[in-house]
Amino acid sequence: AAITCALILGSVANRIKFSSMLAFMGLWFTLVYIPVAHWVWGPNGLLGGTGNPNASGILGFGTSLDFAGGLVVHVNAGIAGLVAALVLGAHRDFGKPDKSPPYNIVLSVIGASLLWVGWFGFNAGSAVAADANAGMAMAVTQIATAMAALSWMFAEWLAHGKPSVLGIASGAVAGLVAITPASGTAGPMGALLIGLASGVICFLSATKLKRALGYDDSLDVFGVHCIGGII
Numbered sequence: 001a002a003i004t005c006a007l008i009l010g011s012v013a014n015r016i017k018f019s020s021m022l023a024f025m026g027l028w029f030t031l032v033y034i035p036v037a038h039w040v041w042g043p044n045g046l047l048g049g050t051g052n053p054n055a056s057g058i059l060g061f062g063t064s065l066d067f068a069g070g071l072v073v074h075v076n077a078g079i080a081g082l083v084a085a086l087v088l089g090a091h092r093d094f095g096k097p098d099k100s101p102p103y104n105i106v107l108s109v110i111g112a113s114l115l116w117v118g119w120f121g122f123n124a125g126s127a128v129a130a131d132a133n134a135g136m137a138m139a140v141t142q143i144a145t146a147m148a149a150l151s152w153m154f155a156e157w158l159a160h161g162k163p164s165v166l167g168i169a170s171g172a173v174a175g176l177v178a179i180t181p182a183s184g185t186a187g188p189m190g191a192l193l194i195g196l197a198s199g200v201i202c203f204l205s206a207t208k209l210k211r212a213l214g215y216d217d218s219l220d221v222f223g224v225h226c227i228g229g230i231i
Helices: 002-012 018-041 070-088 105-127 132-160 165-179 188-213 221-230
Strands: none
Touching: 002 018, 002 070, 002 221, 018 070, 070 165, 070 221, 105 132, 105 165, 132 165, 132 188, 165 188, 165 221, 188 221
């Protein structure tokens, strides 16, 4: 719940008052996050409960397999981030790369590295046991993340003529996001495919789609988290 709320803020960094953020977070957590979490993880949720593989959701979609929060956390936060960015509007320098470059690449890489390590706890810990399921969740998390970092790098290389460290870090985050809901069910080959797809598609979403639609999502919460979660 805390991470989901924090993700939204990435889309409106530097554009929201602290007091407004507190009010928004309290309301959004109560009215949006809790119901969505119970749709997916509740024993009688609209989309079925992950605890019973034979259960069917109230809507008849069968059992949801959102192992660690692809829908509940990432798609949920990504949609909210997009709406927040649209409501608050763009920075004055949006669309002018020379005037709004990444602030600190070193800190960005450190942050992405901390996320990569912490995500093992996020995904493997969702097994709620130190067993083979947790071990496979940890393995596929590593595989998908590394693959996504490479696929984003090569996509950026082809599109812009050179790769970037920030792009590789963004690709890693895209891979972490995309494997999250599938980390309890995907094997190594599935993780490779998920990583390949998420790196390329999230790159296109965070660059071409963002420019085409003209929304100012500061940290690409929609392009990486929402799109990655959907993948």
